[in-house]
Amino acid sequence: MSKKIPLTLACGDYEIIRPLKDGTVKPDGIDLTVLTAMDSTTRHWRFLRNRDFDMAETSASSYVVARDSGYEINALPVFLHRRFRHGFVFINTSKGITKPSDLIGKKVGIKSFLVTAGHWMRGILEHEYGVPHKSIEWFAELDEDVDFTPPADLKINRLPHDKSVEQMLAEGEIDALIHSSLIKPIVNKDPRVARLFLDYKAEEKAYFAKTSIFPIMHVLGIKNEVLEAHPWVAINMFHAFNEAKAITMKRMENPRIVPLAWYREAWEEQEELLGSDPWEYGLSERNRHTMETLAGYSYEQGLVKRPWPVDELFVELGQGRKRGVEFRI
CATH class of the missing domain: 3.40.190.10 (Periplasmic binding protein-like II)
Known part of the structure; x- marks a missing residue:
């Protein structure tokens, strides 16, 4: 029997992670425990201060300051929470x-x-x-x-x-x-x-x-010791988050599942204004610009000692050109 490594993930109880929480999506090689029964500020404190979880959705601005202060954490470019302010x-x-x-x-x-x-x-x-x-x-x-x-x-x-x-x-x-x-x-x-x-x-x-900024509120923090022991976890979890989001977004297109009179019209307005995937993960040009802006504010406001380039804030997820896109035997 194959052996999976046990990991804990603390995050909000969002629709876009529901397939991970209910087991529809299973990260390759990982036995994942998903914890959602806490508010954001408690989760951030418990991850950053107490180191209670292997991975956690955490405050983007606190994360930048934590990295500047030498905390033994990194992050995946998975942005579970965005909001205009x-x-x-x-x-x-x-x-x-x-x-x-x-x-x-x-x-x-x-x-x-x-x-x-x-x-x-x-x-x-x-x-x-x-x-x-x-x-x-x-x-x-x-x-x-x-x-x-x-x-x-x-x-x-x-x-x-x-x-x-x-x-x-x-x-x-x-x-x-x-x-x-x-x-x-x-x-x-x-x-x-x-x-x-x-x-x-x-x-x-x-x-x-x-x-072109849809403000990113949270990043997906991960302990350095997890990455050091199992460097493959980062890419496998990134794929799992993307798969869970794709399943959810397909389901959410159906206006019958939400008790709102003009839900589909709101969905179409979002798509027209923000594009087909405003919740995209990864370091696309738009996400890179958004995180550069946020990290720039951190330096401008005197919260960090130096400017932080975006590439230093996230785990490298490269798999080689044109690899990891299409599975063939």
Whole structure:
């Protein structure tokens, strides 16, 4: 009987990994345990700090800082979570904030400074709207996934355990908040809180049209010791992730599986705006540009000691020209 190596994968409970989780897709040579019952911030901490998993979906911005700090990890160019971020900038409605430049000199909450959602939005605000990240006083609720020394002129306040950035925004203790998720005051329609970008989808579409960036939130981290002991795991897992996504996307084309009236129209709009595979893995020209931008923000914001080329951030997956495409006996 052939022997497979046991590996753990921690990731979100996404449709695009469902065939891996239910065993429809079996990575060649690997006995995979998939763990999905934890939130993102817990998973990132447990992988980066505790080293609990062999592989894990982890914060892209925290990963860049971890590599710069010498953590014994690498990553596969598998991007399980992407999201445009203009719709996750929230304001207190009593503060007179009507446009991005009004954030200059304001108090802005974040979950933590390395959260990728905030990292992207800081860069976007600076480059697209003229709001320097150092012109803002930041209030972080959580400890960082990875310790770093902020530049001396970067204003970051770490909140005590009993403080919540969502509550502080609603009560006016801070002026604005950049979050990774929909916050409770928005869900509950609290009149004290609103979005900065009222037509955020239009802003996001314009941003993509200009930059071709569909922001990558997470990369697929893998321990160096796994790669050293079994270097073939990287390519085999990459193939498995691609196979799982292909199966899922084929299934998701069918509007009958989703209880939404205009689901198929939304699917077709996405394809028209973002292309046939906006969730593509690998270092395509577009993915390379996106990761170069994110890593560039890390250096620009003083989070890493040197610029990180994209090729240094990901495992080499080359199999030779025209190999690995068509299987023949």
